[in-house]
Amino acid sequence: xxxxxxxxxxxxxxxxxxxxxxxxxxxxxxxxxxxxxxxxxxxxxxxxxxxxxxxxxxxxxxxxxxxxxxxxxxxxxxxxxxxxxxxxxxxxxxxxxxxxxxxxxxxxxxxxxxxxxxxxxxxxxxxxxxxxxxxxxxxxxxxxxxxxxxxxxxxxxxxxxxxxxxxxxxxxxxxxxxxxxxxxxxxxxxxxxxxxxxxxxx
Amino acid sequence: xxxxxxxxxxxxxxxxxxxxxxxxxxxxxxxxxxxxxxxxxxxxxxxxxxxxxxxxxxxxxxxxxx
Numbered sequence: 001x002x003x004x005x006x007x008x009x010x011x012x013x014x015x016x017x018x019x020x021x022x023x024x025x026x027x028x029x030x031x032x033x034x035x036x037x038x039x040x041x042x043x044x045x046x047x048x049x050x051x052x053x054x055x056x057x058x059x060x061x062x063x064x065x066x067x068x069x070x071x072x073x074x075x076x077x078x079x080x081x082x083x084x085x086x087x088x089x090x091x092x093x094x095x096x097x098x099x100x101x102x103x104x105x106x107x108x109x110x111x112x113x114x115x116x117x118x119x120x121x122x123x124x125x126x127x128x129x130x131x132x133x134x135x136x137x138x139x140x141x142x143x144x145x146x147x148x149x150x151x152x153x154x155x156x157x158x159x160x161x162x163x164x165x166x167x168x169x170x171x172x173x174x175x176x177x178x179x180x181x182x183x184x185x186x187x188x189x190x191x192x193x194x195x196x197x198x199x200x201x202x
Numbered sequence: 203x204x205x206x207x208x209x210x211x212x213x214x215x216x217x218x219x220x221x222x223x224x225x226x227x228x229x230x231x232x233x234x235x236x237x238x239x240x241x242x243x244x245x246x247x248x249x250x251x252x253x254x255x256x257x258x259x260x261x262x263x264x265x266x267x268x
Contacts (some may be wrong), residue, residue: 027239029268061268117267123233126264130242158208158260160238171266188249 005085006042012091013196014042020195021045022115025097025125027073028052029140031115032063032080033143034191035185039081045089046081047109051096061180064167102128102182111135111195113187114140117171126161137162137198139190144183145169147176154181155190162190204257214255220248223259231266 006014022043023088023194024031027050035046054068054076068076081088093105102125107114116122119185122140143165152166164186204212204223210249211244212226213255222234225235243251249255 001236022207058256115267118235119264119266123235123264126235127244131244134242140264142262144268145266156260156262158235158262159210159240159242161235161237161242161260161262163235165265165267168265171268175268183268 009042013192016165017192018044018197020111020198021047022111022113022191022195023049023050023106024048024113024115024117025060025106025182026113026117027077028058028059028117029180030117030144030187031113032073032077032180032186033054033061034113034115034141035077035081036063036084037185037188038191039085039088041188042085043088043195045091045108047091047093047106048077048104049093049095049097050074050077051094059190061175061177072149076116081132097125099124103132107133109136110198111136111190111191112138115184115187125168130160134160136160136193139164139187141165141187143167143169145171145175147175147179148198149179150182153179153186155186162194164190204235204253204259206259206261209211212259214253214257218268220253220259221242223253224248227261229261231263235262235264237261 024035024168050073054064072094122202137160139162142163156163166181
């Protein structure tokens with residue numbers, strides 16, 4: 001990596017984030033954009049989980065390009081992330097995450113970025129994460145649909161769970177690149193703050 | 203009295219459970235995440251988990267992502 005890649009980071013951030021591991025569950029609009037933000041910040045290691053392949057309809061909001069269409073999302077995203085920071089360590093799982101996978105696949109993560117699109121899947125994943133790793137935070141994307149309405153986006157904490165989004169919008173509204181990326185950036189920003197204040201996982 | 207999401211007040215009574223709080227508010231969301239005084243309450247414990255007086259309850263409805 002270029003020696004000066006992180007020279008404009010907040011002082012102290014690069015050293016701490018370089019030792020941290022984040023799991024990103026879902027590599028679509030929220031997960032792919034949050035992962036890019038985390039790698040640009042200097043995160044040391046990411047665990048990426050998604051079972052889908054990139055489709056043309058993903059390109060309006062997800063961190064992929066035309067060359068990625070047809071490829072597994074975790075592989076395409078890993079290539080983009082390595083192009084940003086070759087030193088980042090990546091573990092990819094091209095599979096549909098099931099409740100029984102959470103402990104064995106995500107156990108190395110200091111924090112989970114929950115970035116599924118389906119509300120039902122979000123619900124069980126947050127539950128399983130808290131059950132398996134009660135001391136570790138989860139940052140969940142919650143309500144991103146539609147356009148504008150920036151003032152409705154917020155961060156709400158419930159115990160060790162942080163929710164980012166408008167907390168109510170329905171997918172029937174459609175999805176806008178800027179609004180999805182805003183919520184993804186909020187997730188990454190919350191994650192960075194939590195990781196900076198987190199004690200090392202034994 | 204307990205507070206929910208810093209917005210709603212629910213009268214406390216002996217034996218009040220998480221499910222009792224949801225019933226009082228008329229909330230029947232299937233996809234909801236709840237903490238009581240910062241501690242996560244699993245869905246299968248809503249009917250048994252007692253809510254102490256002056257508890258801080260967070261009840262967050264889960265919406266779709268993107």
